[in-house]
Amino acid sequence: MHQMLLLSLLLSQWSRSESLDPDYTVIVEPKPWSDAQAHCRRFYSDLASVRDMKDQRRLERVLDGITDVWIGLHRTSDQLKDRKWHWSEPTVTYKEADAQWGILEPDDYRGPQNCVVINLWNNWNDKSCSEKYDCFVCYNESSSSVQIHDDKGRSWLEAQQYCRRHHTDLMSGLDQQEQVEKVKPFGKSSCWIGLFRDTWAWSDESPSSFRNWNSDSAINPETEKCAAVGGDGGWKSSDCSRKKSFVCAGGNLVLVKQNKTWEEALIYCRQNHRDLVWNIDTEPWKTQVQDQVRRSDSKLVWVGLHYACFFEAWFWVNGHYVPDDHKDWRKPGEGDCGDVAAVKKNGQWVNRKFEEEHNFICVRSCGCCHGN
Ligand SMILES: *[C@@H]1O[C@H](CO)[C@@H](O)[C@H](O)[C@H]1NC(C)=O
Ligand SMILES: *[C@@H]1O[C@H](CO)[C@@H](O)[C@H](O)[C@H]1NC(C)=O
Numbered sequence: 001m002h003q004m005l006l007l008s009l010l011l012s013q014w015s016r017s018e019s020l021d022p023d024y025t026v027i028v029e030p031k032p033w034s035d036a037q038a039h040c041r042r043f044y045s046d047l048a049s050v051r052d053m054k055d056q057r058r059l060e061r062v063l064d065g066i067t068d069v070w071i072g073l074h075r076t077s078d079q080l081k082d083r084k085w086h087w088s089e090p091t092v093t094y095k096e097a098d099a100q101w102g103i104l105e106p107d108d109y110r111g112p113q114n115c116v117v118i119n120l121w122n123n124w125n126d127k128s129c130s131e132k133y134d135c136f137v138c139y140n141e142s143s144s145s146v147q148i149h150d151d152k153g154r155s156w157l158e159a160q161q162y163c164r165r166h167h168t169d170l171m172s173g174l175d176q177q178e179q180v181e182k183v184k185p186f187g188k189s190s191c192w193i194g195l196f197r198d199t200w201a202w203s204d205e206s207p208s209s210f211r212n213w214n215s216d217s218a219i220n221p222e223t224e225k226c227a228a229v230g231g232d233g234g235w236k237s238s239d240c241s242r243k244k245s246f247v248c249a250g251g252n253l254v255l256v257k258q259n260k261t262w263e264e265a266l267i268y269c270r271q272n273h274r275d276l277v278w279n280i281d282t283e284p285w286k287t288q289v290q291d292q293v294r295r296s297d298s299k300l301v302w303v304g305l306h307y308a309c310f311f312e313a314w315f316w317v318n319g320h321y322v323p324d325d326h327k328d329w330r331k332p333g334e335g336d337c338g339d340v341a342a343v344k345k346n347g348q349w350v351n352r353k354f355e356e357e358h359n360f361i362c363v364r365s366c367g368c369c370h371g372n
Pocket of ligand 2: 257258259298299359
């Protein structure tokens with residue numbers, strides 16, 4: 001009965017329904033930032049970029065409580081002249097031609113000023129980000145309107161956090177600013193808007209201006225040139241030589257942290273992704289599988305390797321033959337009808353009975369899969 005089910009499963013078409021799984025992979029083995037970058041570039045695509053609030057929430061889901069992990073953001077320069085202006089809302093691009101600076105602004109008056117207020121005349125003035133202003137302007141995307149808040153003193157970052165929690169973001173771009181001009185006068189001479197400058201950039205050279213700092217101090221210390229995600233999901237700057245777990249983007253394997261029998265795992269992968277993972281003895285999947293297995297919460301992790309009675313031999317789910325004496329077996333030469341294979345934390349393969357329940361690794365449906 002089980003053999004029949006198994007056979008029909010193995011012969012069935014690959015299902016093509018791709019769920020919107022994040023393509024972030026957490027690597028729990030701590031490394032300095034540049035080693036983490038090298039690892040991601042070699043075995044995935046790059047260290048993770050986080051481009052907006054949606055990415056941020058996906059990232060938090062993937063992290064699942066793991067804290068203090070590197071992402072792909074790093075400071076490219078200490079030079080004030082290398083700072084670039086950005087809008088807080090990442091969909092809005094800063095254009096020099098649109099700038100509405102007041103006379104002699106921006107001026108870095110008495111030290112670096114990296115955040116911006118709008119004044120009574122709708123001109124911009126650079127300010128120190130940690131200064132407190134009562135007034136700030138949020139934009140609410142769902143009502144397509146600006147809201148001018150005027151209550152207690154807030155730093156630029158506190159204003160940004162308020163706007164992101166209650167609306168969409170700090171007011172960003174001239175289209176939104178036009179609305180501010182209509183709502184005037186608002187009685188305050190200076191209100192934070194979503195304009196800031198920094199020298200942070202993404203490892204994958206994504207132009208995204210999205211930042212999710214959790215404190216003012218994170219933006220400033222000169223020695224801390226790499227960004228990590230902290231406990232509350234907010235980002236902090238950190239010394240790049242410190243060893244931390246990290247997040248890569250672009251892998252095409254998914255660890256499913258549910259305990260299922262081998263058959264259930266096969267069905268799950270084919271319904272939600274492409275298949276149980278195969279060819280795990282070659283790169284880049286070899287390393288990706290090791291990274292995933294370390295994060296699993298079961299001792300063993302199912303992979304798409306099964307023993308076919310008829311041929312008395314092991315096969316990957318894609319039909320490729322695996323010799324009994326393959327070096328990755330813990331004990332070579334064994335195999336019985338209905339046996340399937342799992343991977344141990346140390347990377348060795350073991351043969352098991354398919355009704356045991358373990359975590360498993362699927363291959364995503366995508367155009368970038370190797371070795372099929
Ligand atoms: C933002 O706009 C939506 C849709 O109009 C509305 O439901 C929501 O209350 C607004 N938020 C605030 C804080 O005004
Ligand atoms: C899966 O099984 C392991 C024991 O092998 C257990 O520690 C873990 O909590 C289980 N995970 C889930 C999601 O049930």
